[in-house]
Amino acid sequence: MIIDCHGHYTTAPKQHEGWRQQQIAAFDAKTAPPPRPGMTDDEIRETIVNGQLKLQKERGTDLTIFSPRAAGMGHHLGGAAESAVWSRACNDLIQRVCNLFPQNFVGVCMLPQTTGVSPANCTEELERCVKELGFIGCNLNPDPSGGYWKDPPLTDRYWYPIYEKMVELDVPGMVHVSASCNPCFHGTGAHYINGDTTAFMQFITADLFKDFPTLRFIIPHGGGAVPYHWGRYRGLAQDMKKPPLKDHLLKNVYFDTCVYHLPGIELLTRVIPLDNILFASEMLGAVRGIDPETGNNYDDTKRYIDALSIPAADKQKIFEGNIKKVFPRLGAKLAQAR
Amino acid sequence: MIIDCHGHYTTAPKQHEGWRQQQIAAFDAKTAPPPRPGMTDDEIRETIVNGQLKLQKERGTDLTIFSPRAAGMGHHLGGAAESAVWSRACNDLIQRVCNLFPQNFVGVCMLPQTTGVSPANCTEELERCVKELGFIGCNLNPDPSGGYWKDPPLTDRYWYPIYEKMVELDVPGMVHVSASCNPCFHGTGAHYINGDTTAFMQFITADLFKDFPTLRFIIPHGGGAVPYHWGRYRGLAQDMKKPPLKDHLLKNVYFDTCVYHLPGIELLTRVIPLDNILFASEMLGAVRGIDPETGNNYDDTKRYIDALSIPAADKQKIFEGNIKKVFPRLGAKLAQAR
Numbered sequence: 001m002i003i004d005c006h007g008h009y010t011t012a013p014k015q016h017e018g019w020r021q022q023q024i025a026a027f028d029a030k031t032a033p034p035p036r037p038g039m040t041d042d043e044i045r046e047t048i049v050n051g052q053l054k055l056q057k058e059r060g061t062d063l064t065i066f067s068p069r070a071a072g073m074g075h076h077l078g079g080a081a082e083s084a085v086w087s088r089a090c091n092d093l094i095q096r097v098c099n100l101f102p103q104n105f106v107g108v109c110m111l112p113q114t115t116g117v118s119p120a121n122c123t124e125e126l127e128r129c130v131k132e133l134g135f136i137g138c139n140l141n142p143d144p145s146g147g148y149w150k151d152p153p154l155t156d157r158y159w160y161p162i163y164e165k166m167v168e169l170d171v172p173g174m175v176h177v178s179a180s181c182n183p184c185f186h187g188t189g190a191h192y193i194n195g196d197t198t199a200f201m202q203f204i205t206a207d208l209f210k211d212f213p214t215l216r217f218i219i220p221h222g223g224g225a226v227p228y229h230w231g232r233y234r235g236l237a238q239d240m241k242k243p244p245l246k247d248h249l250l251k252n253v254y255f256d257t258c259v260y261h262l263p264g265i266e267l268l269t270r271v272i273p274l275d276n277i278l279f280a281s282e283m284l285g286a287v288r289g290i291d292p293e294t295g296n297n298y299d300d301t302k303r304y305i306d307a308l309s310i311p312a313a314d315k316q317k318i319f320e321g322n323i324k325k326v327f328p329r330l331g332a333k334l335a336q337a338r
Numbered sequence: 339m340i341i342d343c344h345g346h347y348t349t350a351p352k353q354h355e356g357w358r359q360q361q362i363a364a365f366d367a368k369t370a371p372p373p374r375p376g377m378t379d380d381e382i383r384e385t386i387v388n389g390q391l392k393l394q395k396e397r398g399t400d401l402t403i404f405s406p407r408a409a410g411m412g413h414h415l416g417g418a419a420e421s422a423v424w425s426r427a428c429n430d431l432i433q434r435v436c437n438l439f440p441q442n443f444v445g446v447c448m449l450p451q452t453t454g455v456s457p458a459n460c461t462e463e464l465e466r467c468v469k470e471l472g473f474i475g476c477n478l479n480p481d482p483s484g485g486y487w488k489d490p491p492l493t494d495r496y497w498y499p500i501y502e503k504m505v506e507l508d509v510p511g512m513v514h515v516s517a518s519c520n521p522c523f524h525g526t527g528a529h530y531i532n533g534d535t536t537a538f539m540q541f542i543t544a545d546l547f548k549d550f551p552t553l554r555f556i557i558p559h560g561g562g563a564v565p566y567h568w569g570r571y572r573g574l575a576q577d578m579k580k581p582p583l584k585d586h587l588l589k590n591v592y593f594d595t596c597v598y599h600l601p602g603i604e605l606l607t608r609v610i611p612l613d614n615i616l617f618a619s620e621m622l623g624a625v626r627g628i629d630p631e632t633g634n635n636y637d638d639t640k641r642y643i644d645a646l647s648i649p650a651a652d653k654q655k656i657f658e659g660n661i662k663k664v665f666p667r668l669g670a671k672l673a674q675a676r
Contacts, residue, residue: 189542
């Protein structure tokens with residue numbers, strides 16, 4: 001079985017994000033937003049059948065762990081009340097996709113984060129998504145300010161309430177920023193990758209996983225810059241008298257394979273223990289074109305794993321085994337869907 | 339000849355940065371700073387003989403392109419007047435090192451940048467350093483706010499006055515942030531690498547090098563996350579209808595080899611054209627320890643280049659040829675020093 005642990009609903013019916021614009025406009029104008037628009041099952045089905053599902057079939061993957069569009073989370077827009085309403089709307093929509101295609105999609109939620117508002121604010125929605133909607137994880141934005149990095153580092157006790165709930169529910173978090181409203185940072189080309197690098201370095205400097213030994217994070221986009229600079233990170237940890245990274249972080253931190261060329265994937269699988277690598281493509285996502293050097297889509301990351309000179313059993317870990325370990329609720333979902 | 343194009347004076351006599359603290363304290367207290375402390379040639383000589391020069395000899399490199407301590411630039415501290423005085427002091431100190439060891443060090447200056455103050459403010463100091471002190475390049479901080487990214491992207495016309503002067507003087511700039519005052523960003527582990535990634539992505543989105551076809555930048559630390567995500571960057575440029583990166587940026591943008599493990603250097607030299615790679619170690623810098631996996635210093639990057647399976651002529655390009663092209667004033671300096 002081939003599980004893609006990182007997909008966003010980037011193709012949702014237009015009225016979904018159209019309403020979001022109305023909601024934020026209403027917030028700015030201090031008026032009430034219009035009611036949420038309706039979406040038929042057929043409308044949703046069409047966006048999936050011609051989008052993610054089509055690509056799953058073409059590329060030979062079986063299941064996508066699916067969450068709301070990352071850039072659409074927009075935690076820097078509106079206030080906590082707007083974020084709460086929008087999160088529920090986005091997560092409910094993911095559930096509809098998962099209910100329509102239970103063999104192909106399992107849900108992960110976004111959280112109603114807001115800069116300067118305690119993440120304790122997010123525990124209720126996480127619990128609802130896991131217990132009522134059957135979701136198996138969450139996305140956690142390390143920078144709800146959208147590129148100005150105004151909240152404390154992820155190792156600060158500020159974040160502990162959401163970690164306590166994640167541990168209680170036994171769900172992992174993908175550390176994933178949303179859109180950048182800082183003109184210095186291109187979204188998918190700088191803010192995403194910087195967010196990944198920043199989070200990993202935050203984890204190095206502290207002892208978060210002493211407090212939460214079973215807390216698990218996925219750092220997407222191949223871990224940002226981290227595997228390429230693995231010597232730097234090993235050396236920095238050593239200078240700080242931290243344990244080797246394998247002991248310090250790799251029981252809790254995982255990297256996905258959203259790296260869009262073979263040499264990058266080769267580096268990733270060479271320097272990071274294979275037990276810490278989870279298959280993912282983020283399709284349809286940041287990079288949608290065809291690589292003229294290969295004739296294939298940049299984000300068809302399965303081809304890169306297929307091309308690796310590692311034993312089939314190791315590939316199966318990346319495609320399935322590791323993901324089932326990191327998302328323990330996935331097993332029950334799969335049994336249900338059969 | 340083996341030229342290290344990225345070294346900072348991280349071992350300056352203590353009174354140098356001691357005075358900087360007094361200067362900033364005086365700024366905060368709205369009083370006058372004390373006069374600059376004296377430093378004897380012997381004091382300076384000692385910090386070099388037991389630091390950079392010792393490592394040059396041990397590692398078998400010949401010359402370091404040398405600039406003030408990057409984290410010490412502190413463009414977010416004080417105001418424009420303080421930055422001007424501090425820049426002159428730092429650059430003058432670099433000149434003293436270069437005069438004491440003309441065979442081993444050639445100067446690159448820091449610029450008196452300040453958030454929100456036009457880089458036109460920096461042209462005079464750049465000209466002084468090049469024409470009077472014999473420097474061959476500058477370091478340009480893309481984020482003088484120290485981790486809050488408050489100034490426009492490097493492709494904005496805001497920066498054009500300093501580019502005009504760089505072009506006029508035919509000197510390249512290394513895009514190098516200073517310390518981070520944002521608690522989210524570890525300096526050498528996040529802010530440095532993010533700065534590199536961010537700058538490269540800024541260059542992709544615009545057409546800066548149409549306006550300045552001879553302007554040259556070095557992106558240090560192996561280009562941040564860029565080579566690891568080369569497929570992503572090629573794909574993003576393609577989605578934006580930009581020319582292939584080779585044509586769009588690689589006549590103007592170069593990467594150094596400050597990547598502290600062999601797999602990273604192998605990736606760099608595999609995906610980035612060898613003409614765009616410049617040897618560097620940033621010793622004594624961010625990572626000072628010995629890698630237990632190799633028994634050698636993490637930042638002894640010459641060993642990684644030595645270990646590559648590429649022709650000797652290509653290694654010589656990385657060690658010398660490319661650097662002389664990017665720093666055209668270096669030839670005259672070397673002739674002088676003989």
